Amino acid sequence: MQKNKLDKNQLIGFILIGIILIGFLIYSNNQQKEAITEAQNTEKKVVENEKSTVAVNTPEPIKPDPDSQAKVELIPFTNDNLDIKVSTLGAQLREVRLKKWTAYDKDNNSHKKPLYLVNKNNSDFNISFKDKNGKIINTRDLVFTPSVQGNEVIFSANLKDALIQFKYKLKGKYSLDFSVFTQGLSKITSVQNALLEWQQNALALEKGKSQETIYTEYRYSLNNYSQTDYDTNGFEEEKDKIDWISVKQQFFATILESQNGFYKSKGTQQSEKEDPDYLKNFVFSTIVPLQKGDIKQNYTWNFLPLDYDLLKSYKTESGDSKQFSYNIPYGWMKWLCIFYLWVYEFLAKFGIAAGWIIFLMTIVVKLVTSPIMYKQYIQGAKMRILKPEIEELNEKHKNSDPMKKQQATMDLYRKAGVNPLAGCLPALIQIPIFYSLFRFFPNNIALRGQSFLWADDLTAYDSIYEWTTHIPLLSSIYGNHISLFTILYCIVLLIYTRMSTSTMQQPTQEGMPDMRFMMYLMPVMFIFWLNSYASGLSWYYLVSNAINIILILLIKNFLINEEKIHAKMQQNKAKPAKKRSRWQQKMQEMMEQAQQQQKQIQEQKAKQQNKKK
Template structure:
């Protein structure tokens, strides 16, 4: 009887050759990528020089906002610090442009991050306060024309409405904060109630490579209960009639725009709608109530236009770190206290991001090595007793399936093999996989970091472009995803010899399912962060090496076989609770099956 012992030495040589070919291909694409990038950089340098020459002749502070409106009435006033460049429009007295100076957005034409990163621009964001007057009609401040007065990085926007004065005072503070102070005088003569509605319409602009991934991470986020509770909504609508929101944010993959009212938003509701193609990802609408005091609105607000950098978010002490979707409970803790600190430590050594991920994989494998060793040792022991399992299956081929399963379990028990011990490593891998699934596409330090042929480790690599669209794959093939799929397939071939084939008719072939799994993994990884694919390529390549080392240099299968034979001569070990429960369940099922057969025979 032939026994499947995984890969033989010829297969080992094949795997080594495959690895050499893959590494050679990686360096080829890396050099090709470098040549292409040098050409793109030269073109960008020339274009930037032309833009700089043109900008030298333009006014620094006040420019036209919209050519379709008279330039004498609609202007925008510029505020700038190291991190932000803002334009405040006299139409609505609202912030019309927000640029994050230290970051760039993805450019499809050049396939790199070289565009200005604009959260607000070209009227994709409009906001204002909506009041109801004594006649029952409503008016909104975003429809008013304000008069600006600028003093350094503070601008006061003032509008008159039937004798009432409305002032919006914006002050660009340090880093990513904009103080937004609202003052009114004489408003009590116009309005009929003690509330106003803050209405914000926002179209989230595409800024990253990988539209589907960025859309998934674009959603409403908000806190309540004095900043202690956090919630998010990535679906079609949000509705919080009973909570007072401490802040409301629209978060994208790596950046967020957040509005914080001094006294909170009440009766908040919001809608969002997916945009299938074009410049924008999603359309948002938010409506939250603010209270008036004596029919006047005198309240301080703050705008935050931030990168989702964990230390920065935590520094505000407003629960902003929840904007970073690192996973719930244990998963999030694993990212916050293990993967992120480990990445930061290793990257401080000056290594390229890809090699940082490589070392992270090695460290995780070392930590899990005791458990992994037990798993692979169990795998070797199961290969040794495979002939006896096959003998039991043949002997009880026509017997009751329950009886046959009991005999198989008896062989395992006599041999001292605990099948459930092999489940522990698989269970450990699930939270690690999910943590890394959250880590790689949300780690801003990886954004724009290239490695070999991947230009951005937070997005997919698409060196292989297809002339057509394949459902669930798209119009490209990711080399990292293909490489990861191949090593998972090799690992599956090496470990599938221990899988017992089902003897009952109609039961699926487990080996076939095991081979299908790596193929389906390709569909998942092809549009995911290339850093995730690279991590799992390294991880599974290490798994293969561990199996080969254990098989050829550590475990002596003859010795294991002798140990098993000795165990069989001893008194069988006392059943564990799980084994006892399984045996009792099978015996009960067997009795029920016999009873059903007897009742069926009586009816005949």
């Protein structure tokens, strides 16, 4: 009788695979660090070259009319949700604080710091063009004079015979309208287009910087809100019109809209791993057309928490969605994430703590998927009952053609009424659920800052122990902390794997690895993958697998009678053979074709050997 234990060669193979995976993670991390360092060095050289060029080609900073008595100061704009300050130097943003939200304070391990999207000169907005002498004029270098007209503040700067104005006005809860208007610009320039540049160095706001960096990227809408796209490296849109461009972080976004659209746009982004206060540096540039020699453009800044209902409320004048909700990265199972959000918000109305809401949501999901699990266990029981007959069949055909043995095995399955792939379909059905939850928990702003048990934020990792020393191998693939929810989940997963694999059949062909070994390896791998992920997700997986264990015990001891299943299978075998299904016929044809090809190959080898003799 064939023994299907994991032999020495297979064990060595799995160990080598594990070493290769770990080595690849370390190599990828080092390569990324080298690429970032090289990009930073290149950027420094470019900046130095630009500075030297500017020193030669750019005139002295152009000052406004002396009679304006302009000075550098910060002009405040405030409502119930925003505190904004605009500098008269460049007429650009210098502070943007969301008053009803707080950032994570790593010194106190809590969300107590004021939350700024713009602060410490991390944002720069500039419009540049060349004068008739070919010298570059930047609005960021000009000192503007502010004047208040109703609820609007107008920033004005004089350039010889030309006037440049930036007009700002608060709009709604989280928006700041502004327009750029020039007069007489054709007297000092003959260009047809100016260049708009927006640079933003995204500030770290959350506990888990590595996870927050993953979710920090460009998002934008195209062609009158008919398309959406995102970028994690760099993009260039030469033909398409961009309606809005967003620097999206894990739970907040700075969105720049244009009434007329952005054309011939480029965006770059670069990680800021060396500075703990910053995530990524974004640089966006686009062409601003001059109309009859002047600039007339209307824009809106939106400083938004990524609350789904809030984002859906932003619409165009015609009532169409502006697609701001695309800034929440729910992925291809968006509708399922929205359903989870609805369930979460419904339960939250009863004043239930966030951690217990996740617990209740887990029970709901398991009740929905329990029939799938039941079918999987039934299929496993059938395979286990057939195991002695399959082993007998393998012994009978141990010297036969492998294809004949496989065909005999398929005939046995068909006569007994067993579909060996029936257990795969329920598992495939659960993939969308797994994926959508993987997306939902780290991006649900309602969970942000919510504590549960020892976790201080369910959207970030939980830690029972942290260290500051950088350990090259461990820090690269694990991190500098220990997540207790992740460890508990992996222990429970290991127990569940042990119980579920008891119904799995060992491989029937010689040389085929025992997949149960891979299933036991998964809990170990999850310790590394989930250690820095949202603790709410680990808590969900922990509860989910604990419920799985309970369901297996219920199904095994109260819902399944293996003697009845065996009797039913014997009855199926005694009945006349059913007509093969289309799938079975197709599989039979494929097996016969493979058998015929193998026979032809063997005949060709035999002929070649005879020729050599």
